[in-house]
Structures are given as structure tokens and as C-alpha cells.
Amino acid sequence: MPNFKYEVVDAAGRSSKGIIEAATLADASKMLRADGRYIASLEQDTGSSILSMNIGSPKLKTKDLMLITRQLSSLLSAGITVIRSLDMLYQQLESKKAKAVIGSVYESIQAGKTLSEAFREQSKALPTIMITMISAGEESGRLDEVMDRLAQHFEKEQKLKNKVGAALVYPIILAVVTLGITVGLMTLVVPRFAKTLKELGGDLPKLTKAVMAFSNSLIHFWYIYLAVILGIIVGFRLFKHSERGSMAWAKFILKVPIFGKAQKATAAARFTRTMATLLRSGISVLDSMEITSHTLGNKYLEAQLYDSRNEIRKGASVSRSIRGIKEFPPMIYAMTAIGEESGTLDNILDKAADFFEDEADSATAKMTAAMEPIMIIIMAFIVLLVVGACGLPVLTMTKNIL
Numbered sequence: 464m465p466n467f468k469y470e471v472v473d474a475a476g477r478s479s480k481g482i483i484e485a486a487t488l489a490d491a492s493k494m495l496r497a498d499g500r501y502i503a504s505l506e507q508d509t510g511s512s513i514l515s516m517n518i519g520s521p522k523l524k525t526k527d528l529m530l531i532t533r534q535l536s537s538l539l540s541a542g543i544t545v546i547r548s549l550d551m552l553y554q555q556l557e558s559k560k561a562k563a564v565i566g567s568v569y570e571s572i573q574a575g576k577t578l579s580e581a582f583r584e585q586s587k588a589l590p591t592i593m594i595t596m597i598s599a600g601e602e603s604g605r606l607d608e609v610m611d612r613l614a615q616h617f618e619k620e621q622k623l624k625n626k627v628g629a630a631l632v633y634p635i636i637l638a639v640v641t642l643g644i645t646v647g648l649m650t651l652v653v654p655r656f657a658k659t660l661k662e663l664g665g666d667l668p669k670l671t672k673a674v675m676a677f678s679n680s681l682i683h684f685w686y687i688y689l690a691v692i693l694g695i696i697v698g699f700r701l702f703k704h705s706e707r708g709s710m711a712w713a714k715f716i717l718k719v720p721i722f723g724k725a726q727k728a729t730a731a732a733r734f735t736r737t738m739a740t741l742l743r744s745g746i747s748v749l750d751s752m753e754i755t756s757h758t759l760g761n762k763y764l765e766a767q768l769y770d771s772r773n774e775i776r777k778g779a780s781v782s783r784s785i786r787g788i789k790e791f792p793p794m795i796y797a798m799t800a801i802g803e804e805s806g807t808l809d810n811i812l813d814k815a816a817d818f819f820e821d822e823a824d825s826a827t828a829k830m831t832a833a834m835e836p837i838m839i840i841i842m843a844f845i846v847l848l849v850v851g852a853c854g855l856p857v858l859t860m861t862k863n864i865l
Contacts (some may be wrong), residue, residue, distance in 0.1 A: 467491040467507055468599040478503065480846060488566050489550045492573060505570050506563060509549040522588045527561040528593065529617035538609035545606075546572055564588045577601065591754050592616070592737060596744045609744050616740045620819070623732065626824055630831040637838035646681075648849045653678040656853045667856050674852035679740060713763035721833050725826040727790050732823045734768070735795065736816035738781075742809040749775055752784075758840055764790055781808070792819070 467488065470480045488505065495502055523531075533550065538548035549569045556562045564585050571581035579598035586594060593613055600609030657675045658665060667675075681688060702708035715724045717862035737758050741751035749772055756769035767788045774784035781799035785791060795815065802811030 464684055467505055469495055469505045470503040472494055472503055473500050488553055502570060506566055519688060523561055523564065523588050525617055525621045528557050529614060531561060532610050532617060533614040536607055536614050539607035539610060545578055560588065577716055591757060592741065595746055595754055599745050603745060611742055612744055616736065619736060623823060624818060627827050630827045634831055634834040634838060637835065641838060641842040645845050649678040649681050653849060660856050671852045671856055674849060682738060709762045713761045717763065721830050725830045728823040730761050730764050731792055731795055732816055732819035733758050733760060733810045735819055739809045739812035739816060748781060825839040
């Protein structure tokens with residue numbers, strides 16, 4: 464049976480910590496509460512090894528969010544209580560991060576907090592859209608319906624991510640192969656050819672000398688090349704994570720042919736889908752705009768959408784407030800205006816999301832289709848460069864002999 468780390472407070476206010484063995488988190492909780500003690504914290508003991516450390520972002524993956532919301536929706540719809548549903552969900556989850564979040568939510572509710580408060584405490588791991596919608600669902604008494612909408616939202620978000628990821632697989636493989644071929648030619652083929660050419664003697668062409676010099680430096684000073692590459696990567700990441708750098712990069716990407724179109728289409732799909740999901744759950748337009756502004760995947764567009772809330776505060780409609788975002792397709796403004804006039808903004812945006820998701824798929828496919836020949840051309844250029852550098856001396860020597 465697994466072990467659980469706990470911290471409890473007795474009737475006299477004295478706290479104590481320890482480890483208890485139990486089949487489930489719920490069983491451990493019952494055992495600790497049997498003596499009338501209050502549980503301050505309770506979580507599974509994963510040990511202190513490096514393998515058990517949480518590395519990377521504390522945010523849960525979309526796949527985990529999809530599973531959590533779908534399972535809770537099914538359990539709550541079946542009439543199972545919230546506390547029992549969380550306990551059953553905890554036992555089914557495989558992700559350590561997801562188990563830790565649900566375990567903490569379970570304990571917060573046991574301590575007397577509401578479901579929305581318990582989920583709000585996990586804001587570092589959960590997206591704002593999930594926390595806000597759960598709060599709205601709890602207030603309206605339609606928590607199972609809200610969980611179902613969240614599940615659909617995360618399923619479609621995961622589907623979009625999977626399509627983009629799958630489309631980028633081939634270009635990434637080509638990039639790795641190109642790098643491998645370059646390193647292989649420069650460290651294995653060129654040095655052997657250089658040795659043979661030196662033995663034969665004669666004056667070498669400038670191209671051959673340049674390639675041989677690069678090969679020699681790569682073999683003897685590889686650590687400098689590695690340091691420079693790592694420095695560029697770290698510098699670029701720091702630049703992207705800075706406020707000015709992230710904004711400049713986001714604006715640049717939107718202007719790049721083909722790549723920019725894919726970014727705009729993906730942002731349009733996320734805007735319409737997220738707004739539709741939030742509005743259907745009873746979230747106000749202003750709050751929906753604020754939450755959606757953090758989901759577009761482009762810092763520049765997110766900042767523009769966030770600023771557009773000021774227009775709504777002044778009494779402007781959604782369609783009018785977003786008209787200043789020139790990077791959005793014109794169809795968004797038209798569809799939003801129609802939805803506001805007919806009073807069916809959530810339905811219209813939901814239908815528009817289907818269209819823009821197809822547009823995002825098409826734009827991503829074009830982007831990857833453009834990347835493939837570029838990578839092949841780069842690979843061919845490198846191979847021809849090395850072949851030319853090795854072949855020119857041979858041709859020169861052949862002419863001299865003849």
C-alpha cells in the first residue's frame with residue numbers, strides 16, 4: 464500500500480507530522496480524523512529521489528485537464544457526490560502532477576472549503592478558464608454541465624495541438640538529419656579526404672581550404688561551437704521571456720509569410736472557441752475577454768485583446784472593441800456582430816470556431832509544406848559544398864596530369 468505524508472492539529476492546537484500507510488487518500492484521511500484531529504495537509508509520499516522531483520512548468524497538460532473534466536462530468540451526472548467523485552478520480556489518474564492537484568482539492572473540501580475555493584487554490588496548475596467556469600457552475604447548480612463544456616473545450620484544444628504537433632514532425636526530422644549529415648561529413652569524410660590530398664601535394668582551391676579549415680576547427684574546438692550554440696539558445700530564450708523581447712518576437716512572427724498566417728488562424732480559433740465556452744457558462748463578457756486574452760498563444764495579440772476590454776467598459780460591443788485588432792480575420796468581426804444582434808453570440812462563435820480550426824489546420828499544413836523543401840535545399844547545398852570541395856582538387860590534378 465502507498466504511504467501518505469500528513470500534518471495534523473489536535474484539539475489542543477498542537478501540530479504533528481508523519482507518514483501513514485493506507486490504500487487510498489480517502490482511507491488515510493478517515494484514519495487521521497478518527498481521533499478528532501484536523502488535517503492541515505495530506506499527500507502521497509513519493510520519496511526524495513531525483514526521479515520524484517517535479518521538473519518543468521507546474522501547469523497541467525491539456526491532456527490531463529481533458530481527463531479530469533471528462534471524468535468529473537460523468538461522475539457528477541451519475542449523481543455521485545463531489546467528494547466521492549474526487550476520490551474516485553484521484554485513484555484513476557496516472558500523472559503525478561494531476562494526482563497532487565486533485566488530492567489537494569479533495570483535502571481542501573474536507574477542510575470545509577467550497578469546490579471553487581479549492582480549485583482556486585490550485586491556480587498555479589490550472590488555467591483561469593477552468594477555475595472561473597467551475598465557480599460559475601457551482602453558483603448556478605449546473606456543475607456537471609460546466610464540466611462537460613470544459614471537457615469539450617479541452618478536447619478540441621488538444622486536437623488542435625495534436626494536429627500542429629503532427630504537422631511539425633517531418634520538418635523537425637529533416638532538420639535533425641541535416642545537422643547529422645553536416646557533422647558526419649565534416650568530422651568523418653572531409654578529414655580523410657584532407658589527409659589524402661595533403662599526401663598528393665599541390666595547391667588546393669580556396670573552397671577546399673575553407674571546408675578543410677572548418678572541419679579541422681569543428682574536430683579540435685567542438686566545445687567552442689557547442690558553447691556558442693548553447694549561448695544562442697539561452698540568450699534567445701531569455702529574450703523571448705522578457706517583456707519587450709516576447710512582444711517583439713510575437714509581432715515579428717505575425718509578419719513572417721506563411722508562419723504568420725498559421726499563427727493568426729490558430730489565435731482566431733482559440734478566441735472564438737474560448738469565448739463561446741465562457742459565454743455559454745454564464746461568464747460576463749468583460750471577464751470572458753480577460754480570460755480569453757491569455758489563451759491566444761501570441762503575446763502581441765493577447766495584449767491587444769486585453770486592452771480592448773477598455774472599449775467594452777465604455778459601452779462598446781464586443782465586435783466594435785476587437786475591430787482594432789487588424790491581425791484577426793475580418794470574418795470574426797462580422798460573425799461577432801451578427802451574434803450580438805441576434806442574441807446568439809455563443810452559438811455563432813462556436814460555429815465560427817469550427818471554421819477557424821479548419822483554417823488553422825490548412826495554414827499549418829501549408830507552413831510545413833513550405834518548410835520541407837527549404838530543409839531539403841539546405842541539406843543538398845551542404846552535401847554539394849562538401850562534394851565540390853573534395854572533387855575540385857581531384858579534377859585539377861587530373862587536368863595537370865593530362
